[in-house]
Every structure is written in structure tokens, then in C-alpha cells.
Amino acid sequence: MKIIPYEDSFFDPLVQFLKKNWAVQHAIYxxxxxxxxxxxxxxxxxxxxxxxxEEKIIGFLGNIPSFYDVDGTVQKGAGLTMWVxxxxxxxxxxxxxxxxxxxxxxxxTFTLGCNLNVVPMYKRMGYSYSExxxxxxxxxxxxxxxxxxxxxxxxxxxxxxVNEILENISAEKIQTPNSxxxxxxxxxxxxxxxxxxxxxxxxxxxxxxxxxxxxxxGYKYLYFGNELQGVAVIRVDRAYSPNDPEIHGTKIxxxxxxxxxxxxxxxxxxxxxxxxxxGGILNWARDMGCVAADFQISTNRLEHLLLKVGxxxxxxxxxxxxxxxxxxxxxxRYKVNPINFTWKVRNELGETLNFDINDTYFVKSDCDMDRPxxxxxxxxxxxx
Numbered sequence: 001m002k003i004i005p006y007e008d009s010f011f012d013p014l015v016q017f018l019k020k021n022w023a024v025q026h027a028i029y030x031x032x033x034x035x036x037x038x039x040x041x042x043x044x045x046x047x048x049x050x051x052x053x054e055e056k057i058i059g060f061l062g063n064i065p066s067f068y069d070v071d072g073t074v075q076k077g078a079g080l081t082m083w084v085x086x087x088x089x090x091x092x093x094x095x096x097x098x099x100x101x102x103x104x105x106x107x108x109t110f111t112l113g114c115n116l117n118v119v120p121m122y123k124r125m126g127y128s129y130s131e132x133x134x135x136x137x138x139x140x141x142x143x144x145x146x147x148x149x150x151x152x153x154x155x156x157x158x159x160x161x162v163n164e165i166l167e168n169i170s171a172e173k174i175q176t177p178n179s180x181x182x183x184x185x186x187x188x189x190x191x192x193x194x195x196x197x198x199x200x201x202x203x204x205x206x207x208x209x210x211x212x213x214x215x216x217x218g219y220k221y222l223y224f225g226n227e228l229q230g231v232a233v234i235r236v237d238r239a240y241s242p243n244d245p246e247i248h249g250t251k252i253x254x255x256x257x258x259x260x261x262x263x264x265x266x267x268x269x270x271x272x273x274x275x276x277x278x279g280g281i282l283n284w285a286r287d288m289g290c291v292a293a294d295f296q297i298s299t300n301r302l303e304h305l306l307l308k309v310g311x312x313x314x315x316x317x318x319x320x321x322x323x324x325x326x327x328x329x330x331x332x333r334y335k336v337n338p339i340n341f342t343w344k345v346r347n348e349l350g351e352t353l354n355f356d357i358n359d360t361y362f363v364k365s366d367c368d369m370d371r372p373x374x375x376x377x378x379x380x381x382x383x384x
Contacts, residue, residue, distance in 0.1 A: 002051070005049060006048040010057065011034070020087075033218055036216065036218070038063070048061060048062045049098050061098040066203070068108040068202055070353065071200075071353075072195070072196070074203050077108025078110075080114075083095060110341070110367070113368075119340070122342045127344045128343055129341070130340060132341075133297060135295070135338070136294065137293070138294075139158055141290075145291050148291070148325055149322075149324050150335060161312075165310035169283055172283060175283070183210045185226075189259055193260055196263075198266075198360060199360070200345060213256075219370070220236075229277055230258075232281055234255050234281060237330070238381055239326075240329065240377075252290055252329055253288075256364065256370060265305060278309050279309060296364045297361070299358045318334075
């Protein structure tokens with residue numbers, strides 16, 4: 001039995017292993033999507049590991065190669081994904097060996113959306129844990145939004161909420177995507193807004209912005225705003241529910257990144273320029289036919305501004321009912337486990353560092369929580 005780095009020659013047997021031990025079908029079995037997720041640069045080696053027994057795969061830990069800003073220093077790390085052990089060898093300690101192999105090479109290891117069954121193991125290994133990213137939601141179309149709620153609510157309540165939102169954003173000019181913004185400008189914005197304000201975040205240099213959004217093999221992402229006012233990264237999602245024609249194809253605005261140019265926003269300042277960007281995006285989304293919007297982030301230090309626009313916070317258990325926007329759109333499910341968050345950061349002496357969750361900046365795209373589950377998507381959705 002041996003642990004080795006993943007190489008391309010193992011792709012086909014790895015897919016067969018995952019089909020047997022994880023999911024019969026999944027988008028990540030598309031090789032171009034797989035290679036994009038696990039390589040920042042196309043030609044570089046991956047940081048993922050396999051466990052082989054007599055040349056047969058019996059374990060896999062997918063590691064997204066990443067850099068992290070920790071108290072002003074840049075450290076190598078890995079986003080942990082798809083941690084799968086052959087059914088015959090589960091509870092044998094192989095999973096822990098894989099994780100320790102990654103920890104030997106990386107000072108930072110973290111994951112979003114980990115299985116609740118392994119949370120106690122992470123904690124025993126010195127990981128910090130948060131049970132969910134903060135999720136903020138709002139309706140843009142009262143009748144359609146209601147279909148995305150599992151619990152019944154009064155239509156009048158949704159109408160009132162939508163009217164409040166429209167009143168907030170009615171004066172804002174419709175934003176249009178900024179296709180000219182440069183990755184270097186985004187890196188500079190990140191440094192100006194995030195560095196020094198948060199102790200722990202994924203390092204967003206120019207290479208990161210190009211890899212994660214511009215060159216994504218999964219979704220089409222759009223930028224709004226600019227480096228002087230602040231930037232939002234969004235995508236338009238569609239609910240995939242072929243057996244429910246009322247829901248299937250419904251459009252939802254997914255706000256992925258919100259980075260204000262004025263870093264005082266993180267300390268409670270309500271920046272009118274950034275409000276204009278968010279309000280303008282919501283107006284654009286309404287024109288595009290989106291019926292709801294959401295945004296997820298580790299810190300609550302943007303909450304004052306989001307509430308000002310009209311977002312409301314969704315609790316861990318999808319309460320209150322009015323805020324209970326469905327948790328997954330592809331495939332559509334009303335309730336799934338919220339995106340939790342576990343991490344370990346060690347300094348050069350091997351000592352584990354601790355952070356308050358509100359001193360971190362992470363969003364749902366910082367691991368593998370924002371890549372397709374359905375692949376390929378219906379051809380009529382391909383332009384969106």
C-alpha cells in the first residue's frame with residue numbers, strides 16, 4: 001500500500017473508483033472540468049493524492065493548489081475536496097493518512113462543505129470549524145420566489161419585501177457587466193480592501209482571478225463595478241428540476257464575490273458608491289428574469305450594507321420561512337446541509353493559529369462549492 005501524487009494517467013481508473021465509491025454520475029468526471037479544478041496553471045502537477053494497493057486505487061484526496069494570506073504573509077495551502085476511501089477500507093485510518101500527507105506539504109488546509117460525519121475527526125486533528133457560511137437572500141419576483149420556498153408563506157409578506165427592495169434600488173442605474181476589467185486591477189483591489197482588514201483569506205492575485213472566473217471550465221462569471229468603486233462577481237444560475245416545469249429553468253442571481261473599494265465598509269461604513277453597484281446589479285438581474293438572489297460569505301462584516309439594500313439573512317435551519325430560499329439549484333433541492341467551513345493554519349514552527357470567523361474572508365467559490373453538479377447543462381442554457 002502506498003500514497004502517491006495523482007497523475008493524468010490515473011484519470012480513467014480514478015473515475016471508475018469514484019463511480020463505485022462516491023457517485024455514479026457527476027460533472028467532475030468531465031476531464032476538462034477536473035483538470036481546471038485541480039490545476040491553477042494548465043501544465044503544473046496537481047497536489048492531489050492517491051492510495052494504491054497492488055496498483056489499484058483505494059483512496060483519493062483532491063487538493064486544489066492555493067495560496068492564502070495569513071496575518072500579512074502568503075502561505076502555501078490546499079483546498080480539500082473529494083476525500084474518498086474504498087468501501088472495503090473505510091474506518092481503517094487511510095483517510096487520516098491522506099490528510100496528514102497533505103499537511104506535510106502545506107501550512108494551510110481548509111475545506112468548504114465537508115461531510116458532517118467527519119467533522120469530529122477534523123476537530124480531533126486541531127481544525128477550527130464553523131457550521132455555515134452566512135447566507136443572505138432576497139426575492140425579485142414574488143410569485144416565482146414563492147415556488148423556491150419549501151414552507152408556505154403569505155404572498156403579502158413577499159410582496160411587501162419586494163416593494164421595499166424596489167424602493168431601495170429604484171434610483172440606481174442598471175449596471176452592465178464590465179468585460180474590460182483587468183486581473184491586475186482586481187489583485188490591487190483585493191490588496192487594498194482585504195489585506196490588513198482580515199487575518200485569513202485566499203490569496204487573490206492576478207493568476208487567481210484569471211483561473212477562478214475568467215477561465216472557468218464550469219460556469220460563466222461576470223464582473224460588475226470597477227477597481228475604484230468596488231467589484232462584484234456574479235453568475236446566473238438556473239434551477240434544474242426536469243420533473244417540475246414550474247421550477248425547471250428558473251433563473252437565480254448568485255452573487256459570488258463582493259469586494260468594496262473603500263475598506264471602511266468592513267467596519268460598518270455604508271458606501272453609497274458600492275450601494276449603487278449592488279442596486280444596479282439587482283436591476284440588471286430583474287431585467288434578465290432572475291426571480292431571487294443570494295450571497296454567501298464567512299464574515300458578517302458586510303451584513304449592514306446587505307440589509308440596507310434589502311437582503312435578509314437565512315438561518316442555518318432555513319428559518320424564518322420567508323427567508324428559506326432553496327439551498328441547491330442544480331439539482332434543485334429545497335434543503336441541503338449549509339456550506340460549513342473547517343480549516344487549519346500553522347506557522348513556521350508548526351503551531352496552530354486561531355482566528356475569529358469574522359476575521360476571515362471566504363466565499364463559496366473558494367473551494368469546490370461553486371462548480372457544476374449537472375454536466376453538460378441543457379443546450380438552451382449555454383449562453384448564460
